[in-house]
Amino acid sequence: MKKVFIVLSLCAVITACGGSSNSGGADSTSTATSTQTTVSAAKVAIDPAAxxxxxxxxxxxxxxxxxxxxxxxxxxxxxxxxxxxxxxxxxxxxxxxxxxxxxxxxxxxxxxxxxxxxxxxxxxxxxxxxxxx
Ligand code: HEC
Missing domain, CATH: 1.10.760.10 (Cytochrome c-like domain)
Structure with missing residues (x-):
């Protein structure tokens, strides 16, 4: 589960950086879509430490x-x-x-x-x- 949080927080950081460096609305929409994909894929991820x-x-x-x-x-x-x-x-x-x-x-x-x-x-x-x- 730790891995999931790292991936999610990385996405959040990338989204935040993208938002502040360019003001295009289209970019942030596509970033949001890929973030959602990561969340649903990670839901049944095997924790390698288990x-x-x-x-x-x-x-x-x-x-x-x-x-x-x-x-x-x-x-x-x-x-x-x-x-x-x-x-x-x-x-x-x-x-x-x-x-x-x-x-x-x-x-x-x-x-x-x-x-x-x-x-x-x-x-x-x-x-x-x-x-x-
Ligand atoms: C050569 C490919 C193969 C390998 C290697 C393999 N499996 Fe499977 N496994 C299958 C197939 C095909 C089925 C579906 C069997 C059936 O139709 O009853 C299955 C089914 C299962 C099921 C469900 C059984 C059922 O009756 O519903 C479990 C649990 C499972 N595997 C766990 C494992 C685990 C744990 C390992 C490693 C130790 C493993 N499998 C290695 C091919 C494999």
Whole structure:
């Protein structure tokens, strides 16, 4: 989340500087639009400092998954929208990450991850389910 604030405050500084150095109204309108884009994209950004994010970076999750867009696997935000964060769902999804499989999102399978411990898989899945749009 720190990163989001840095990005936002940078935008604010850029907007402020642009406004004082040139008096054109059109410029400030386009700056405002790009600021809004940054806000909505950052809403489901993965915090790289989160323990779960470090586990995912050490594994291969980001090859197939991104926070907000489908790659080979579904966007984490779509997974968070589909499953409420209950102990039963976290258990099922953690086991799915370890064992791999297909069928809930389509016919493309997720590769198994037998080297990820169940506790770590649960940490990851718990975090994924917080990544709501
Ligand atoms: C080779 C590509 C690939 C990799 C690597 C991958 N995934 Fe997936 N993932 C998928 C696909 C494809 C699906 C959809 C499976 C389905 O349709 O049931 C999926 C589904 C999921 C789901 C939802 C499962 C469900 O049943 O709804 C979770 C959670 C998930 N992945 C987490 C992870 C995590 C965590 C990692 C890293 C340890 C990871 N994935 C690595 C491709 C991948």
């Amino acid at each position: 323990p779960a994010a470090k586990l995912m970076a050490a594994a291969d999750c980001y090859t197939c998954h991104k926070a907000d867009v489908k790659v080979i696997g579904p966007a984490f935000a779509d997974i968070a929208a589909k499953y409420p964060s209950t102990p039963a769902n976290i258990d099922t999804l953690a086991n799915k990450v370890i064992k791999g499989g297909k069928g809930n999102w389509g016919e493309v399978p997720m590769t198994p991850h037998p080297n990820i411990a169940l506790a770590d898989a649960k940490t990851i899945v718990t975090y994924i389910l917080t990544l709501k749009r």
